[in-house]
Amino acid sequence: xxxxxxxxxxxxxxxxxxxxxxxxxxxxxxxxxxxxxxFAGGILMIMxxxxxxxxxxxWPHEVYNVNLIPEEPTIENYTYxxxxxxxxxxxxxxxxxxxxxxxxxxxFDSLVGYTLCKFRFPGRQLxxxxxxxxxxxxxxMLVIPWYLMSQSFGxxxxxxxxxxxxxxxxxxxxxxxQFFESVPDDFIEAARIDGLNELEIWWKVAxxxxxxxxxxxxxxxxxxxxxxxxxxxxxTNSVDMYTIPVGLxxxxxxxxxxxxxxxxxxxxxxxxxxxxxxxxQRFIIRGxxxxxxxx
Amino acid sequence: MANLALRNLTKAFGNTxxxxxxxxxxxxxxxxxxxxPSGCGKSTTLRMIAGLEEVTSGEVIIGDKxxxxxxxxxxxxxxVFQNYAxxxxxxxxxxxxxxxRSSKLSKEEKEARILEVAxxxxxxxxxxxxxxxxxxxxxxxxxxxxxxxxxxxxFLFDEPLSNLDAxxxxxxxxxxKKLHQRVGNTIVFVTHDQVEAMTMAxxxxxxxxxxxxxxxxxxxxxxQPANAFVAQFIGAPSMNMLPGTLNGKGLKLGAGSxxxxxxxxxxxxxxxxGVRPDDLTVGKGDPIVxxxxxxxxxxxxxxxxxxDTPSGEVIAKASGRTPPELGEKVVLSADPANLHVFDAxxxxxxx
Ligand SMILES: Nc1ncnc2c1ncn2[C@@H]1O[C@H](COP(=O)(O)OP(=O)(O)OP(=O)(O)O)[C@@H](O)[C@H]1O
Ligand SMILES: [Mg+2]
Numbered sequence: 001x002x003x004x005x006x007x008x009x010x011x012x013x014x015x016x017x018x019x020x021x022x023x024x025x026x027x028x029x030x031x032x033x034x035x036x037x038x039f040a041g042g043i044l045m046i047m048x049x050x051x052x053x054x055x056x057x058x059w060p061h062e063v064y065n066v067n068l069i070p071e072e073p074t075i076e077n078y079t080y081x082x083x084x085x086x087x088x089x090x091x092x093x094x095x096x097x098x099x100x101x102x103x104x105x106x107x108f109d110s111l112v113g114y115t116l117c118k119f120r121f122p123g124r125q126l127x128x129x130x131x132x133x134x135x136x137x138x139x140x141m142l143v144i145p146w147y148l149m150s151q152s153f154g155x156x157x158x159x160x161x162x163x164x165x166x167x168x169x170x171x172x173x174x175x176x177x178q179f180f181e182s183v184p185d186d187f188i189e190a191a192r193i194d195g196l197n198e199l200e201i202w203w204k205v206a207x208x209x210x211x212x213x214x215x216x217x218x219x220x221x222x223x224x225x226x227x228x229x230x231x232x233x234x235x236t237n238s239v240d241m242y243t244i245p246v247g248l249x250x251x252x253x254x255x256x257x258x259x260x261x262x263x264x265x266x267x268x269x270x271x272x273x274x275x276x277x278x279x280x281q282r283f284i285i286r287g288x289x290x291x292x293x294x295x
Numbered sequence: 296m297a298n299l300a301l302r303n304l305t306k307a308f309g310n311t312x313x314x315x316x317x318x319x320x321x322x323x324x325x326x327x328x329x330x331x332p333s334g335c336g337k338s339t340t341l342r343m344i345a346g347l348e349e350v351t352s353g354e355v356i357i358g359d360k361x362x363x364x365x366x367x368x369x370x371x372x373x374x375v376f377q378n379y380a381x382x383x384x385x386x387x388x389x390x391x392x393x394x395x396r397s398s399k400l401s402k403e404e405k406e407a408r409i410l411e412v413a414x415x416x417x418x419x420x421x422x423x424x425x426x427x428x429x430x431x432x433x434x435x436x437x438x439x440x441x442x443x444x445x446x447x448x449x450f451l452f453d454e455p456l457s458n459l460d461a462x463x464x465x466x467x468x469x470x471x472k473k474l475h476q477r478v479g480n481t482i483v484f485v486t487h488d489q490v491e492a493m494t495m496a497x498x499x500x501x502x503x504x505x506x507x508x509x510x511x512x513x514x515x516x517x518x519q520p521a522n523a524f525v526a527q528f529i530g531a532p533s534m535n536m537l538p539g540t541l542n543g544k545g546l547k548l549g550a551g552s553x554x555x556x557x558x559x560x561x562x563x564x565x566x567x568x569g570v571r572p573d574d575l576t577v578g579k580g581d582p583i584v585x586x587x588x589x590x591x592x593x594x595x596x597x598x599x600x601x602x603d604t605p606s607g608e609v610i611a612k613a614s615g616r617t618p619p620e621l622g623e624k625v626v627l628s629a630d631p632a633n634l635h636v637f638d639a640x641x642x643x644x645x646x
Contacts, residue, residue, distance in 0.1 A: 184378060184380065186376040186377070186378055186380035187380050187382065189345075189347050189367075189374075189376070189380070190374065190376060190380040190381075190441075191382075191393075192347065192366075192367050192368070193345060193346075193347075193367045193368060193372065193373065193374050194368070194393050194394055194396055194397070194441070195368035195396050195397030196368075196396070205382060208382075208384040209382075209383065209384065211384075
C-alpha cells in the first residue's frame with residue numbers, strides 16, 4: 001500500500017517506522033522476529049490473490065497443479081468469461097446493488113448518526129442501544145426473517161429484495177455517530193445563527209466535515225455488498241438476478257467446478273473494488289486512524 | 296432607546312438554576328463586556344440572547360420586541376465563537392457569504408457587501424484561501440467578517456480572543472474596538488480577562504455565580520466597586536484586603552493604626568479595608584501597615600513588593616529604580632481617600 005503524499009503529519013510516525021525499517025540492518029532479535037511475522041502475514045495475504053491470477057491463466061487440465069507459473073499461460077478464460085452473457089449481467093447486478101446500497105448507507109447512516117449525536121431527545125440512548133444491539137445478531141440468523149419478509153412482500157428475486165437488508169447498517173450508524181462527535185457544536189450553532197435549517201446544517205456543514213468517515217464507510221459498504229454471498233444466494237432464483245459471487249460459484253457443470261473460470265471472474269471482479277479503493281484510499285487511511293483515536 | 300434588554304432572565308439546567316435573574320439595558324451602539332470567573336454564566340447569558348439556549352424565565356428584548364420564541368436567525372444577531380467556527384471546507388469568501396444567506400440582497404449587492412467587509416477587515420487578498428491556510432488571527436477575522444456582513448442589531452462575541460497568543464490578543468482587541476467605532480453596532484462581548492473588559496467596554500457587567508455583581512463604566516467598577524468581589528476581580532494585581540473595624544470615630548485597622556476617613560458607623564462594624572497596590576506606597580500618605588519585604592517583582596518602571604504584615608500578605612508598588620531590599624522593614628502608606636471599605640459579613644461596599 002502506498003501512502004498518499006498528503007497524509008496528515010500526525011499519522012506519519014507509525015507508517016514511517018514500518019517503511020523505514022528495511023533500510024538498515026536488523027538491530028536485534030525482536031526486530032528480526034517482527035519482520036518475519038510481517039513477511040509471513042504479507043505472504044499469507046498475497047498468496048490467494050497470486051493463485052487466483054495464476055489459475056485464471058491456466059488451462060483446465062492444469063488447474064489442480066499447484067505450480068505458480070502456468071506451463072502454457074492463456075487468456076482464453078478471460079475471453080470466455082467476458083463473452084459469456086451471464087457474467088456481464090452479474091457484473092451489472094452487483095454494480096447496481098453495491099452502488100445504490102453504498103449511497104443509501106452514506107445518507108441514512110449519517111442522518112441517523114448525526115441525529116443521535118447532536119440532538120437531545122427523550123429515548124435517544126435507548127434508540128442508540130437498540131441499533132447497536134442489532135450488531136450482535138449474525139447474518140446467518142437474520143436471513144430467515146428476511147426471507148419470510150421478502151416472500152410475503154413479493155420481493156424474492158428482485159433488486160429490492162437483495163438490497164433492502166443492507167440499506168442502513170448499525171455499524172455505519174455507529175461509525176458516523178462517533179465521527180459527528182468530533183464536529184464541534186460551535187459549527188452547528190454558527191450555522192443555525194447563519195439561518196440554515198436543520199437539514200441544511202447536516203448536509204452543508206456537518207457532512208463535509210466528516211468526509212473521511214464517509215469515504216471509509218463507502219469502501220466498507222461497497223466491498224461488503226460486492227462480495228456478499230449468503231443473502232443474494234438465498235433471495236435470487238433466476239440466473240439473470242445473480243450477483244457475481246453467486247454466479248461465479250455456479251460456474252462449471254454438475255460434474256466439474258470450473259475453477260479457472262471462477263478465478264477469472266473473481267480476478268475481473270476485483271477491478272471495481274480496486275477503483276473504489278484507489279479513489280477513496282487517501283481518505284480511508286485518515287479515516288481509520290481517526291476512528292482509532294476516537295476509540 | 297434600549298437596543299437590547301434582559302428582564303429577570305433566569306436559566307436552569309434540569310433542577311440546577313445557573314442564572315438567577317439577570318437585568319440589563321443596553322443602549323444602541325453600546326459596547327458591553329460580560330466578565331467573571333469561569334462558570335459564572337456569561338456564555339449561558341450570551342447564548343440565551345442568541346437563541347441557542349432556551350430561556351427558563353424572563354425576557355430577552357432585541358430592538359423593541361421580545362425574542363424569546365424566535366429562532367436565532369430571526370433575532371437580528373450575529374455571533375463570533377471562541378474557536379472561530381469558520382467552516383473549514385469553504386473559502387474565506389464563501390464563509391463570509393454564508394452570513395448573507397438569509398438576506399434579501401441581490402447577488403451584486405451581496406458581492407459588494409462581502410468586498411466591503413473584506414476591505415474593512417483587510418482580508419481582500421485572502422478571499423480565495425481555505426481556513427487551514429490562515430493564521431489564528433486571520434481566522435478570527437473571517438469569523439468577525441461573517442458576523443459583520445449581516446450588519447446585525449447586536450454582535451455577540453464569546454471569548455473570541457482567548458485562543459490567540461498574548462501579542463495577537465492585544466492587537467485584535469484594538470482592532471475590534473476600532474471596528475466598533477467604525478460600524479457602531481451594539482456589541483456584547485464575553486471574556487474572563489479583566490484587562491480585555493477594561494480596555495474595550497463602554498460598560499462592564501461583572502458576574503459571579505449567576506448573579507450580576509455590578510454594571511458600570513470601566514472607571515466606575517475600578518474606582519467605586521460595589522462589593523469586595525468586584526474590587527478584587529478588577530485590577531491587577533488584585534486589591535489588598537485588610538481586616539478592620541468601623542466605629543463612631545472612624546476606621547481602625549487590625550494592625551492598630553486608626554484613620555480619619557469619611558466612613559463612620561454608630562455601632563462598631565467589622566469591615567474589610569481594600570487598598571490597591573498602586574495606591575500603597577513606601578513613604579508619603581497615612582501609614583496603613585508595616586512589615587518585612589518577602590518577594591520583589593521588578594516590572595521595569597516599578598517594582599511589586601510582597602510585604603509580610605500582621606494583617607497578612609500585602610502587595611504594594613515601589614520605585615523601579617530604588618526598591619526596598621529583601622527583608623527590609625517598610626511602612627506602607629496610602630491616601631485615605633483611596634481606601635475602599637466593605638462590610639466584612641456581606642461584602643458590600645460601605646457608603
Ligand atoms: N448544557 C449544560 N448543562 C448543564 N449545566 C450547564 C450547561 N451549560 C452550562 N452549564 C452550567 O452553567 C454554569 C454557567 O456556565 P457558562 O458556560 O455560562 O459559564 P461561563 O461564565 O461562560 O464560564 P467560562 O468562562 O468557563 O466559559 C456552569 O456552572 C455550567 O456548569
Ligand atoms: Mg463561557
